[in-house]
Amino acid sequence: xxxxxxxxxxxxxxxxxxxxxxxxxxxxxxxxxxxxxxxxxxxxxxxxxxxxxxxxxxxxxxxxxxxxxxxxxxxxxxxxxxxxxxxxxxxxxxxxxxxxxxxxxxxxxxxxxxxxxxxxxxxxxxxxxxxxxxxxxxxxxxxxxxxxxxxxxxxxxxxxxxxxxxxxxxxxxxxxxxxxxxxxxxxxxxxxxxxxxxxxxxxxxxxxxxxxxxxxxxxxxxxxxxxxxxxxxxxxxxxxxxxxxxxxxxxxxxxxxxxxxxxxxxxxxxxxxxxxxxxxxxxxxxxxxxxxxxxxxxxxxxxxxxxxxxxxxxxxxxxxxxxxxxxxxxxxxxxxxxxxxxxxxxxxxxxxxxxxxxxxxx
Amino acid sequence: xxxxxxxxxxxxxxxxxxxxxxxxxxxxxxxxxxxxxxxxxxxxxxxxxxxxxxxxxxxxxxxxxxxxxxxxxxxxxxxxxxxxxxxxxxxxxxxxxxxxxxxxxxxxxxxxxxxxxxxxxxxxxxxxxxxxxxxxxxxxxxxxxxxxxxxxxxxxxxxxxxxxxxxxxxxxxxxxxxxxxxxxxxxxxxxxxxxxxxxxxxxxxxxxxxxxxxxxxxxxxxxxxxxxxxxxxxxxxxxxxxxxxxxxxxxxxxxxxxxxxxxxxxxxxxxxxxxxxxxxxxxxxxxxxxxxxxxxxxxxxxxxxxxxxxxxxxxxxxxxxxxxxxxxxxxxxxxxxxxxxxxxxxxxxxxxxxxxxxxxxxxxxxxxxxxxxxxxxxxxxxxxxxxxxxxxxxxxxxxxxxxxxxxxxxxxxxxxxxxxxxxxxxxxxxxxxxxxxxxxxxxxxxxxxxxxxxxxxxxxxxxxxxxxxxxxxxxxxxxxxxxxxxxxxx
Numbered sequence: 148x149x150x151x152x153x154x155x156x157x158x159x160x161x162x163x164x165x166x167x168x169x170x171x172x173x174x175x176x177x178x179x180x181x182x183x184x185x186x187x188x189x190x191x192x193x194x195x196x197x198x199x200x201x202x203x204x205x206x207x208x209x210x211x212x213x214x215x216x217x218x219x220x221x222x223x224x225x226x227x228x229x230x231x232x233x234x235x236x237x238x239x240x241x242x243x244x245x246x247x248x249x250x251x252x253x254x255x256x257x258x259x260x261x262x263x264x265x266x267x268x269x270x271x272x273x274x275x276x277x278x279x280x281x282x283x284x285x286x287x288x289x290x291x292x293x294x295x296x297x298x299x300x301x302x303x304x305x306x307x308x309x310x311x312x313x314x315x316x317x318x319x320x321x322x323x324x325x326x327x328x329x330x331x332x333x334x335x336x337x338x339x340x341x342x343x344x345x346x347x348x349x350x351x352x353x354x355x356x357x358x359x360x361x362x363x364x365x366x367x368x369x370x371x372x373x374x375x376x377x378x379x380x381x382x383x384x385x386x387x388x389x390x391x392x393x394x395x396x397x398x399x400x401x402x403x404x405x406x407x408x409x410x411x412x413x414x415x416x417x418x419x420x421x422x423x424x425x426x427x428x429x430x431x432x433x434x435x436x437x438x439x440x441x442x443x444x445x446x447x448x449x450x451x452x453x454x455x456x457x458x459x460x461x462x463x464x465x466x467x468x469x470x471x472x473x474x475x476x477x478x479x480x481x482x483x484x485x486x487x488x489x490x491x492x493x494x495x496x497x498x499x500x501x502x503x504x505x506x507x508x509x
Numbered sequence: 510x511x512x513x514x515x516x517x518x519x520x521x522x523x524x525x526x527x528x529x530x531x532x533x534x535x536x537x538x539x540x541x542x543x544x545x546x547x548x549x550x551x552x553x554x555x556x557x558x559x560x561x562x563x564x565x566x567x568x569x570x571x572x573x574x575x576x577x578x579x580x581x582x583x584x585x586x587x588x589x590x591x592x593x594x595x596x597x598x599x600x601x602x603x604x605x606x607x608x609x610x611x612x613x614x615x616x617x618x619x620x621x622x623x624x625x626x627x628x629x630x631x632x633x634x635x636x637x638x639x640x641x642x643x644x645x646x647x648x649x650x651x652x653x654x655x656x657x658x659x660x661x662x663x664x665x666x667x668x669x670x671x672x673x674x675x676x677x678x679x680x681x682x683x684x685x686x687x688x689x690x691x692x693x694x695x696x697x698x699x700x701x702x703x704x705x706x707x708x709x710x711x712x713x714x715x716x717x718x719x720x721x722x723x724x725x726x727x728x729x730x731x732x733x734x735x736x737x738x739x740x741x742x743x744x745x746x747x748x749x750x751x752x753x754x755x756x757x758x759x760x761x762x763x764x765x766x767x768x769x770x771x772x773x774x775x776x777x778x779x780x781x782x783x784x785x786x787x788x789x790x791x792x793x794x795x796x797x798x799x800x801x802x803x804x805x806x807x808x809x810x811x812x813x814x815x816x817x818x819x820x821x822x823x824x825x826x827x828x829x830x831x832x833x834x835x836x837x838x839x840x841x842x843x844x845x846x847x848x849x850x851x852x853x854x855x856x857x858x859x860x861x862x863x864x865x866x867x868x869x870x871x872x873x874x875x876x877x878x879x880x881x882x883x884x885x886x887x888x889x890x891x892x893x894x895x896x897x898x899x900x901x902x903x904x905x906x907x908x909x910x911x912x913x914x915x916x917x918x919x920x921x922x923x924x925x926x927x928x929x930x931x932x933x934x935x936x937x938x939x940x941x942x943x944x945x946x947x948x949x950x951x952x953x954x955x956x957x958x959x960x961x962x963x964x965x966x967x968x969x970x971x972x973x974x975x976x977x978x979x980x981x982x983x984x985x986x987x988x989x990x991x992x993x994x995x996x997x998x999x
Binding site: 202205206209210211213214216217220221223224225227228229231232234235236237238239242243245246249250252253254256257260261262263264265305306307449450452453456457460461464465468471472475478479494495497498499500501502503504 | 565568569571572573575576577579580582583585586587588590591593594596597598599600601602604605606607608609610612613614616617618619620621623624625628629668671673675676677679718720721722723724725887935936937941944945948949952956959963966967970971973974999
């Protein structure tokens with residue numbers, strides 16, 4: 148295996164990890180808009196009002212979402228280092244799409260960090276709306292961008308994108324966006340079913356069922372098309388594994404095996420992304436203008452020396468990163484529920500004045 | 510405005526904005542880790558309260574630093590794709606290292622720190638904040654190595670077959686002499702900011718809580734902040750001085766512009782404190798100058814020779830073109846637009862002065878604060894309160910001016926002497942770039958308003974009271990116990 152191929156695989160792994168991890172926190176972000184509404188009253192556990200359910204959802208992803216997002220930054224950085232021509236063409240070509248992704252991620256992060264920093268319904272309602280909207284937009288656009296990558300875009304001889312934003316918004320890439328969106332929602336439901344208890348857990352299992360069925364239909368059409376378009380034997384195999392894993396997740400969810408259900412969607416997302424990259428190889432960004440202008444693992448890659456140095460860093464650092472990320476998940480492995488959540492006090496409530504110096508001295 | 514001008518403006522806006530938060534994060538994470546460690550050693554509840562209080566301010570700030578950093582990484586590809594193609598083989602690696610070594614460390618351990626109060630052993634909890642701080646330092650190291658390469662390219666060659674620059678020596682890139690002095694300078698100025706924030710917030714709260722027991726705690730914070738500010742200020746001065754000498758050597762035009770020195774001074778060049786009138790060397794109306802100091806700053810000797818802009822204009826182009834030709838770089842890359850070899854001189858002159866001026870003012874205030882709070886004094890005169898409010902802002906502005914100076918002073922180059930700025934920009938239309946510039950600027954402005962208000966509200970409220978009982982063994986991570994109260998839970 149050449150170093151160029153190794154780095155292609157590594158970037159595929161980074162994208163896979165990103166969507167497997169941030170996928171569930173995108174899903175949980177969407178759930179905020181679904182489970183966070185105050186229910187109409189027929190449920191037995193009325194004590195869990197919308198605000199409490201939101202807190203359960205947000206605390207479940209609290210320690211993880213920030214680290215999950217770094218996989219995207221690393222995918223970007225690794226692409227820059229290993230395939231500068233790919234990085235340059237993709238980021239300048241998908242300019243407005245990436246602008247929207249960046250705005251969505253920025254606002255979503257700010258919402259997750261800031262919504263609990265102030266008590267007040269307007270403040271929290273606004274941030275909630277932002278979190279939900281951005282949790283929909285981000286996976287939709289990431290899915291759209293990745294599908295365009297596999298489908299090919301108009302690139303000229305210099306490697307510059309010659310289309311417009313509308314070129315990127317074609318039916319197939321939008322299907323790709325919707326599939327990633329639906330998979331993220333399913334993944335988020337199964338994560339919440341695994342990580343929480345009480346009403347939210349039951350609701351997540353029920354919704355996960357429906358979301359999984361929709362995802363399955365979308366994913367089968369999408370991955371079938373990708374394989375007909377540029378598939379190989381291996382990409383057919385990964386697509387079939389993805390479909391089987393999703394059915395397995397559905398079955399596990401039906402039988403209340405939440406760990407298996409979550410692992411199932413994880414595997415589905417992983418295999419779906421693998422299908423994309425297997426179908427893409429050896430291109431990294433095919434040109435629909437002229438196949439001779441396509442960027443490939445060979446013509447877009449960095450020099451041998453840079454790849455060697457980067458390989459050394461990746462081989463040493465990746466296990467360490469995976470190690471402490473896993474520790475993070477282990478520390479916060481307990482289920483979260485409305486009953487174990489401490490009462491939330493207003494973080495900005497005025498403090499009682501401390502005793503005066505004279506009193507303290509006596 | 511052209512696509513190039515817009516891309517430059519956007520880079521300036523996103524970089525300066527990002528770097529308002531970066532030094533606060535670097536400086537404050539060290540201060541918070543220090544407070545928490547001090548609490549573990551002395552079991553002094555005040556230190557725990559300060560750690561938690563400044564921890565909240567750190568988090569408010571960290572969020573914005575992180576998201577603006579994402580834009581920073583991606584805009585090289587979005588707006589500067591020709592540069593990314595030409596220098597990506599060298600420039601991409603430090604960015605990937607930064608993500609792999611630093612971003613994961615910062616994000617993961619900050620998450621554990623926020624949610625881990627009472628859930629993991631206390632020492633591990635404090636270690637998390639130290640790891641966050643180490644992450645910020647690693648991040649700074651790699652991104653500054655990338656920037657230093659642009660200031661003074663080393664460890665590379667031009668490959669005519671691939672038509673781009675390629676790496677020859679990664680260690681040389683990481684130990685670039687510009688990097689070895691820029692990194693300490695930037696880190697010292699980040700500590701200056703961290704110290705300034707703790708001193709300023711401490712002073713303000715000391716005044717607000719005067720006469721109460723809490724004033725003792727805030728006095729301590731103000732004094733610790735003042736000491737850090739003084740030490741960091743000394744570090745900034747020493748490293749800045751060294752950096753000036755190295756810059757005079759590698760980019761003489763930048764330093765001549767910083768002084769608006771038009772004519773070469775063979776010996777004893779004067780340092781200009783400020784100038785009234787034009788800076789073009791012809792109609793100078795009034796200038797305050799300190800004799801021989803510039804020679805000393807630039808060369809280390811009061812008798813040293815300092816090159817002027819006019820002489821450099823005559824000698825530098827030929828010299829740089831010769832070097833670029835020797836490397837084999839096509840003239841299309843290495844010829845600046847309209848053959849202009851000078852940066853914007855008034856901008857360089859004033860940003861350089863303001864950087865030094867506002868940075869050093871904060872150390873003078875720090876000295877005053879130590880004097881005003883000597884021997885247990887907690888009653889402060891009003892001017893100290895105003896100083897307290899100004900002090901955190903000064904070093905932050907100093908950082909901004911420093912970046913404006915060093916980046917605009919390098920012009921007309923992206924990579925000094927090798928690639929002119931105009932050749933690095935993406936082929937996107939001006940409308941597209943303008944759209945993103947407007948979107949980011951509006952978004953950044955809105956977020957700044959939210960951030961500052963939140964920061965001020967948390968500052969005004971002050972530190973939470975000490976927890977009722979501080980049992981050293983309370984934090985065992987035993988699963989059967991009820992979870993301890995979690996401070997930063999959503």
